[in-house]
Amino acid sequence: GNSVTQMEGPVTLSEEAFLTINCTYTATGYPSLFWYVQYPGEGLQLLLKATKADDKGSNKGFEATYRKETTSFHLEKGSVQVSDSAVYFCALSDGGYSTLTFGKGTMLLVSP
């Protein structure tokens, strides 16, 4: 079956530090990959996505590259802000429908 593994949190950084959150996946087919972000008390928001190998998704300074050879989709940002504090979920959809399989989430805490 499909699965997503994320690094455990919390990840604690100072403002302007570099961020990496690791994500690896297992899928039976050729999945699409997503990063969602969840702010406290809110639902999930799509951050970025990639649908084929070597695609780079980017949004709001965040980037992730679809690496088929390593089955990975690591999230990066060059300079984090306090407002980036949230829980980040890596997810995949595989097959004919867009059903999502999520990782457990990684909490990011950014201090001034």
Place this chain on the structure above:
Amino acid sequence: EAGVAQSPRYKIIEKRQSVAFWCNPISGHATLYWYQQILGQGPKLLIQFQNNGVVDDSQLPKDRFSAERLKGVDSTLKIQPAKLEDSAVYLCASSPTGEAGQPQHFGDGTRLSIL
């Protein structure tokens, strides 16, 4: 564009009681999803509708959970009777057609606490 609407935001009940959640997806979205998110975990799909038909309910505990999407628009999810392990946030999401690779749009969720 109005987002996915869910109600109520919070619900507290005792075990063995029943509860219902409501979701109104983004206008025109054919696909609707219900997820269960237990504290500290990622969302887990409970049921997926395509218009008013069920596409996937393989992880729905059918002895206590039920869901419907009459007329292919809004949806209700019911739990009867509730158990302690049902304490979670219940998220509703929608997407335009449900095709592979299409992102989902989430509501803010209903936080359910079972006493």
